Amino acid sequence: MKETVYPSAVQGRIVAPASKSYAQRALAAALLVPVSDNPAGWSELRNMGLCNDTSAALDAVRRLGAEIRYGENRGTYYVEGGFLRRRPQELNIGESGLSARLFTPLAAQSPEPVTVTGHGSILKRPVASAMAEPLRRLGASVSFSGDGFLPLTVSGPLRGGTVEVDGSLSSQFITGLLMASPLSAEDTHLAVRRPKSVPYLAMTLEVLHAFGISAAHAADYTEFVIPGRQRYRAAVYNIEGDWSGASCLLVAGAVASLPGGEGVTVDNLNPGSLQADRAIVEALTRAGVPMDFCGRVLTVRRTEVLRAFEFDATDCPDLFPALAALAAFCGGTTVLRGTTRLTHKESDRAATIAAEFAKLGVEVDLSQADVMAVRGLTAPDGKLRVRDTSLDSHNDHRIAMATAVAALRADRAVVIDGAEAVNKSYPEFWNDLKNICLK
Structure with missing residues (x-):
């Protein structure tokens, strides 16, 4: 065109x-609300626009078990959690770097293998290699081609523990770990080397708090402690x-x-x-x-x-x-x-x-x-x-x-x-x- x-x-x-960064985080959080919490298991996401990246995240949460209803007001979506109610073999995250790094740790909580893939430019970005070793240290099985690109296949669940992550290139994988780790059986301790894009980590913590999740962190965002066995709670959330x-x-x-x-x-x-x-x-x-x-x-x-x-x-x-x-x-x-x-x-x-x-x-x-x-x-x-x-x-x-x-x-x-x-x-x-x- x-x-x-x-x-x-x-x-x-x-x-x-609407902010696609907030929208993707809120969709993931709404997915993780236990379906057993009904009738309070439905989250209401307001002012959520549908760009390609948000659409990819919406498809991912559906495949991972969420139910979606559209509100009468434009931009309002109702999301019922139920993580892993469905067990997809593959997630296609389009060209979204955030969704690739956010949904891979979530997929790593699945006991059955899930392949994360995409199309276009994301397949030329070395996102797989940076995620593999931290996920393995937290208990996941990870495989990908030798070039470090997607597709990547993971299975778990993540057990928790202590892991070091390089934050110099992107904060997005750290966001994925922050959102997946509350589901682990044990507490997770993240040590982040050279954290960049720190405001995006603050955004993630804000969304986690809105959905009932606690996580402690150092003032400079070089350390995080995420208690395990937490339960996400449904929320009404406005996408700014x-x-x-x-x-x-x-x-x-x-x-x-x-x-x-x-x-x-x-x-x-x-x-x-x-x-x-x-x-x-x-x-x-x-x-x-x-x-x-x-x-x-x-x-x-x-x-x-x-x-x-x-x-x-x-x-x-x-x-x-x-x-x-x-x-x-x-x-x-x-x-x-x-x-x-x-x-x-x-x-x-x-x-x-x-x-x-x-x-x-x-x-x-x-x-x-x-x-x-x-x-x-x-x-x-x-x-x-x-x-x-x-x-x-x-x-x-x-x-x-x-x-x-x-x-x-x-x-x-x-x-x-x-x-x-x-x-x-x-x-x-x-x-x-x-x-x-x-x-």
Whole structure:
């Protein structure tokens, strides 16, 4: 699928998509509520949008025993637990890295083998090798091909115990262990080396608490103690708006709205959210972007001059594409740190940003270790000088969104190939973007 993006000013009001990170965690927690707890075994999940990743998680919880009913209100789902009421031989988690690392430890609680697989880019990401040894130490049987990729087959159950986990590349497997370990016969002690994306671990603990699970942890998230033989409790849970999906729309307001105009307003953003990508507000502030927060409504306006800034995105790597789009219009060179977190995303995201933004006339320097330096706009008319009108998402949803936003201030239209990649996290992105473009 191709999308043509024409130079345009933006203005208007939209609603942030639901957080897929919270939705996948809440679905897993609702699955783990014992079916014997009926009639209190049904959880109510509100404001849950269906992107590809959330749909994959929904399919996984069904296969693992949950019953699903759809509420009358849009986005409301009723989930009856009953973990392992059904014994699937296979779980297909699509292209979702979180679901791969979340549902593998859950599947490892099954006494019968379960194969976790997917399709597309997830099969090129070495997610299996990092999970195998910790799961074995906790009592699971694990097998996978020698290259470290999915598919991976596990069986258990996990017994608990003490295990060390590398947290330097992703927090998602730790999330899976945190959610599976309360079902183990013994307590589980997790020692985490070099934890990254710590806000996502805080999100997991928040969801666990909402569903009645306790877990102790060190202040720096390097140690966790999860008591065994716990019981999940059904809950009414509101899925908050997604700061990751909203980040590009906020940048659109910062760089492409009318100077002195109404800007872009995004609803359903929790200012106190534990989502790591709430840090986009700090980046916008450093760039000098005018903003107004009223409750859960954030309005971003454009100012005539944006300033280059420094920002460490180690704990929020999904912001890199949006940050590059913002930096493209800031005077001077913006320095973004944390690029080592980008290698095993849907694309080699740092290299992809450099390649695709170069087509828009934006210089992105990756010569320094763990650093992305973006040289801001120098054209006197405030427009990017497009060198190649054919852009490619590289099947990466965040690349598709960020290049579209940057192209709003280009000197001519561009065509983005692979535009359907946005379905992974934000299926309504193209409609929302068109609705705020001024005709």
